[in-house]
Amino acid sequence: MSRHSQNWACLQHCGACCRLAPEERQEAIEALTPEQQSQYLAMVGNDGWCIHFDSGARRCRIYAERPDFCRVASLCSLFNIPEDRADAFAIACCRQQIRSVHGGRSLELRKFERLIRSTPPSR
Template sequence: MSNAVTLPCLGIVSMARRPKRTAKTNQIPPPTSVGFGMSKRKEPLWQCVEGCGACCKLEKGPSFATPEEIFTDPADVELYRSMVGSDGWCVHLEKSTRKCSVYNERPYFCRVEADVFDKLYGISKKKFNVEACRSCTDTIKSVYGPYSKELGNYNSTVMSSSSS
């Protein structure tokens, strides 16, 4: 007597969802469509959105890493801490415009660049765009809220510049 359980539709459904193998290589081809459409999935392309400033909220709360958890150099921790104003925002943020007053001379850790993400978080250059977009999305949600105009503006900007 077998312990196997037979589910009549399960085999058909799983077979229908399995990608077809190519004849020459006997390998499964990469997915080329999303949902029922035939368009290729767009990868987000990270970019800074002017007038956001969410990353300048330096004290974000317990769900975010502390400077001591991010930096290995105590000088970086000290510099970061010196930038935190009494309201938790960076002292270099011009609040009326949400622009950085030291943008061209800002510390390396304020730069959203592949090398910085690799150094601080161990995120490879290959995964930079996806992780940078995810980081910005999480930060914007935390600072302004999940239904904020800032998040809508960010998503719109990033997706309109996506690669196909």
């Protein structure tokens, strides 16, 4: 592993991944099985946010019981990503989603960049 490699970590109270609006997440929805797609679409509120997202606390109300497709560990299998590319893929996904939801110059994106630079490898 290069000393410049970054390790994925979740930025708590960001909530960008809870923005489920189907028109904004078509590639993600297409990677799901038909059953997962139904579950995903059932979780989308009228405002495009997950119905389980607590917007005040910016956290998931069902975190421990959230579906597999809400777990970063599932990204590799959903998108056929080799395990050795998991961190880079998760980081790219988070950057894209944080930019989309919070903006490219947002505090959330700056915090995420600091977090991934300081996170030690989990393996």
